[in-house]
Amino acid sequence: MSASDNKIVNQENKNSADIITWREFEALRNEMRREFRTQDDELKGTVDEIKQTLDATNETVTGLADQMTDIQRSIADMRLAIENLAAQQQQQDDDEDHELEDDAHNARGAPRGHRPRGWAPLGRNGRGQDEEDGLGKPKFSIPKFEGGADVEEYLTWELKIEKLWSLHPNYSEDRKIKLASSEFDGYALRWWDSLVRNREDGAQPIRTWRAMKEAMTSRFVPTNYLRNIFDKLILLRQGVKTIDEYYMEMEMLMQRGRVRESLEMTMQRFLNGLKYDVKGIVRHYTYTNMNQLLHHAREAESHWLKKQRLRDVLRELGVLHRAPSTAGAFDALRSLLYSA
Structure with a gap:
């Protein structure tokens, strides 16, 4: 047999070996179907887990948003309550100041034993004559402050005022502010008057001695001090x-x-x-x-x-x-x- 004949025979044998039967084809098809079905089930399971996670996350975010809303509402209520309390305290202090002035005025003209009912030569909260006279004025002297460029002038003044408040702890915050500013002179007097007027026009008014100190420190003590x-x-x-x-x-x-x-x-x-x-x-x-x-x-x-x-x-x-x-x-x- 020639070489060309051998080549033809080998090609025929190769082609016959590559052909598969129908049964083999069905078996291969069924295996591929099972594999696809398995992969599809796993993919669906993964997608379901992701959906569950997203749902849980959405619920958590919604819950946090509700909590934040409740917290903000509570803060707003607390702020309103604090402002109302501060306003009530301010009104009470003003009323007490007027009552002290009226009592002192009436007492000056009343004979002994016929003074107005409830009158006593005491300041607010029963401070006594050792702290104030019948007109509600302190018997101790308030140090003066002129507001010069000398930082030590302000710091010394603040220290003296702090000593006075420690000796007279019953004074209200409004009373402390009024007494401390009563001895302002020169530039300090004009600066304080301008500050109070600006606060009355819309800014938060100064209602505590601490707030007054912060405002004065900001003005009279340099930042690099x-x-x-x-x-x-x-x-x-x-x-x-x-x-x-x-x-x-x-x-x-x-x-x-x-x-x-x-x-x-x-x-x-x-x-x-x-x-x-x-x-x-x-x-x-x-x-x-x-x-x-x-x-x-x-x-x-x-x-x-x-x-x-x-x-x-x-x-x-x-x-x-x-x-x-x-x-x-x-x-x-x-x-x-x-x-x-």
């Missing part, structure tokens, strides 16, 4: 100051800056700012509080000053050769040694 205080405190050194002058300046800066730190940090701050020679002496002492450290620093400063005077005397003895000056130097040295 604390930074400047901290810078001064960090750079503070004894220099030519005495121990007590140096410590008082450090203490004042810490009070103005409202610095709160441990005792160890304060003592270390004080020690680092001392003169080099004084610091070298103090380091040899033992101390556990600021008073002990101050005592040792004063002793070290006194010792250092005596050494300085002794050096000056010795320098004069070594440089000047005239007899009067030398005799004067010996006298100074003798007095220094005896004083030691």
